Amino acid sequence: MKNKRLRNDIILSVALLVLAIAAWGVIRFTHKTGEFAVVEIDGKETARYPLGDDMSVEIVTGDGHVNTLVIAGGRASVVSADCPDKLCVKQPAISRTGETIICLPHRLVIRIEGESGVDTAS
Template sequence: MKKGDIILLFVLFVAILSSVLFIFLKPKAVECVVYENGTERYRYPLNEDLTVMIPTGDDHYNILEIKDGKANVVKADCANQICVHTAPISKVGDSIICLPHKLSFILESE
């Protein structure tokens, strides 16, 4: 094997390794999916800050805030306020449930 071949092999090896690493390390897009009564209603990417009012069927609301990669219910007019008191969620599988409004906010990967 010539010296040039070894360098070529090395360059190839590094190129393959970095593309494999890129695929594995690439962060998956996480979305906050809002379900009302088990039906998907809205989907918001977690990497874009936003504050949105989620209206429920019977003139009530929950206000969802997405900030710094976390989703949080900041305000709601439900009876028990459990959704408002739930800590912000940031990992896939995390959820915030509002039972009085039959709403669930679940983090899913695309």
């Protein structure tokens, strides 16, 4: 009885791990290099910047918070933010369609989209 449950525990854990890695792989390899970094605040698009042009912009969200978006070498990243956890700054630079950098406290989403402007991920 005890061994059976232990075996079930292992099956469950391994299955979840395999599922997670498979899902990550699918996400990683089905998305192509994107063209635009789209800025969304509160679920609404406020700006889009071509990934081809190196630039830096300060994004001011509704309640006056500031995140600095940098595009360099075709990749977008957030280099600074005035939120307490700075998770968006820690998130890696993005360049493929459907990839996002999300700042939960500021309700800010940076999303990569393809040339048509249609989000191929959804």
